[in-house]
Amino acid sequence: MTLKLIVSKDLPTDLDQIRLPKHVAIIMDGNGRWAKLRGLPRMMGHQRGVDTLKDLLRCCRDWRIPALTAYAFSTENWGRPLEEVKFLMTLFERVLRRELREMMEENVRISFVGNLEVLPPSLQLEINRSMNDTQDNTGIQFTVATNYGGRQEIIQACQTIAIQVQKGLLTPEEINESLFERYLYTSGITHPDLLIRTSGEMRISNFLLWQLAYAEIYVTQTLWPDFNREEFYKALLAYQQRERRFGKV
Ligand code: FPP
Numbered sequence: 089m090t091l092k093l094i095v096s097k098d099l100p101t102d103l104d105q106i107r108l109p110k111h112v113a114i115i116m117d118g119n120g121r122w123a124k125l126r127g128l129p130r131m132m133g134h135q136r137g138v139d140t141l142k143d144l145l146r147c148c149r150d151w152r153i154p155a156l157t158a159y160a161f162s163t164e165n166w167g168r169p170l171e172e173v174k175f176l177m178t179l180f181e182r183v184l185r186r187e188l189r190e191m192m193e194e195n196v197r198i199s200f201v202g203n204l205e206v207l208p209p210s211l212q213l214e215i216n217r218s219m220n221d222t223q224d225n226t227g228i229q230f231t232v233a234t235n236y237g238g239r240q241e242i243i244q245a246c247q248t249i250a251i252q253v254q255k256g257l258l259t260p261e262e263i264n265e266s267l268f269e270r271y272l273y274t275s276g277i278t279h280p281d282l283l284i285r286t287s288g289e290m291r292i293s294n295f296l297l298w299q300l301a302y303a304e305i306y307v308t309q310t311l312w313p314d315f316n317r318e319e320f321y322k323a324l325l326a327y328q329q330r331e332r333r334f335g336k337v
Pocket of ligand 1: 117118120121122134137141158160161165180183184232
């Protein structure tokens with residue numbers, strides 16, 4: 089496969105359009121290491137990571153992958169140095185403000201999952217604006233996990249369901265998988281078929297614990313800012329070589 093093809097908008101010829109994942113989830117790891125390797129502050133890695141994400145979103149659109157979910161900030165990330173947390177919050181806000189027009193032009197529907205209520209109010213404003221403005225767009229479904237934790241998501245679903253039972257609006261017998269899913273942040277979004285994690289760690293790190301139950305996992309040593317179309321192509325090729333059995337023989 090030549091680089092020329094990977095850079096082009098066309099799906100590389102050795103990928104089968106029919107068997108592409110319908111939803112790709114990504115853990116964008118390695119921004120700090122990318123920056124350190126170049127003698128730059130960690131923040132530059134995050135900044136470059138935004139460009140990578142933007143290009144991946146465009147690539148999904150070009151190759152007709154209908155949904156992308158990115159892990160931008162976990163509930164554990166509050167434990168980072170205050171300066172870095174502040175930088176990330178400001179970066180998210182700035183990027184949302186800057187990119188909204190383009191998302192509208194490119195028909196992107198953006199949504200956020202996570203405990204958004206504790207985010208800085210000015211960021212919440214941009215989040216709500218971008219979700220409202222793009223809600224009727226019919227192109228790629230782009231979900232950003234922000235202050236997201238899989239365990240916390242499951243607990244909040246349990247609490248809401250428990251309250252419904254307490255009020256007599258639900259019976260315990262009515263609780264099944266499809267009902268439970270309606271109480272998750274991702275209600276209405278298909279489960280990811282493929283999880284990509286950059287920079288080599290073999291962990292899920294509290295990301296979409298329920299939703300990733302049958303996802304194929306692809307880990308690359310490539311650091312997130314270097315994850316380009318060619319890397320994505322490699323991940324998709326590996327995905328298409330897997331046999332998905334969903335617990336059957
Ligand atoms: C992990 O790298 C990366 C993050 C915690 C932040 C990712 C966020 C972005 C790329 C920005 C996305 C922006 C929007 C608006 C969705 P790391 O810092 O853990 O890297 P390291 O493991 O090398 O230290």
